[in-house]
Amino acid sequence: MTSLHLSEVHRIRLEQVLSEALPLQEIGTSKLHEAMRYSALAGGKRIRPSLVYASGQALNIPIQALDRIAVAIECIHAYSLVHDDLPAMDDDDLRRGLPTAHKAFGEATAILSGDALQAYAFDWLSEPIEGIKAEHQLKLIKVLSAASGSRGMVGGQAIDLASVGISLTEKQLEVMHAHKTGALINASVMMPSYCNDSVTDEQRTALNSYADAIGLAFQVQDDILDIESDTETLGKQQGSDLAANKPTYPSILGMAGAKQKLESLHDEALTALSGFGSEADLLRNIARFIVKRIK
Ligand code: GRG
Secondary structure (H helix, E strand, O other), X not given: OOOOOOOHHXXXXXXXXXXXXXXXXXXXXXXXXXXXXXXXXXOOOOHHHHHHHXXXXXXXXXXXXXXXXXXXXXXXXXXXXXXXXXXXXXXXXXXXXXXXXXXXXXXXXXXXXXXXXXXXXXXXXXXXOOOOOHHHHHHHHHHHHHHHOOOOHHHHHHHHHHOOOOOOOHHHHHHHHHHHHHHHHHHHHXXXXXXXXXXXXXXXXXXXXXXXXXHXXXXXXXXXXXXXXXXXXXXXXXXXXXXXXXXXXXXXXXXXXXXXXXXXXXXXXXXXXOXXXXXXXXXXXXXXXXXXXXX
């Protein structure tokens, strides 16, 4: 059974745990903590935490472990958005309909709040988790740090910055996105699988294929939505000019080709889950949400 919504129960749970986890005002650092809370608690689709809870449900992982993983990943995601919005990167004024962190708190505090969110993700993830062995927890820290760093998300951002004004092949575009957005999406699906010894290699391989397919689908749909909203705002010609000026799936494959790719990635994600029963329905639901979402 699938629907076009992420689990409301998990979103509410995540936001409660995240709010309790993040530091409150403390002497000397209250502005920094306010900026961290501002960016992490400002809403957003919460796709990555939804994936953590859905993957955990498919594998029957204790909810306390999923809370830890979901909050840590969302802190990394929030930090990446704060830094991505900075004048040295995308120089954006708005994020999720609100002033970006550097507009609201100044550039120096925004940079520090991103740094601190990143560090806090690992601080929070290294607290003992009831029912989870220390060796498994170490693996979680390893997977999240690898997905976040130069061989993951930050590496993807570096490839993206280096490709400005250069035309990329479809393969090069895929490599960039697999790092920039795919790595954290992959970690969201895979981290629950490292919480106990009963998860099999077959299950991990299946989840990894699912994660890679939806990670790429997320980006293809993001590109399609960008072009469609540019076209709506700026008119057809300017919208397609924008598409031609930056490497995106619609600019490389055409809009019809990009939509076809999206459908085949959706099929790939569902096929990867064929060994699971109804316990993986939330994962199927998220795959559908990713390819059908309208923002
Ligand atoms: C600057 C360290 C650093 C990393 C930047 C992931 C990333 C790397 C930047 C994000 C910038 C961006 C807009 C990427 C395009 C796709 C994307 C990740 C969008 C934002 O993710 P959503 O749609 O955001 O899940 P919400 O607001 O729903 O949480």
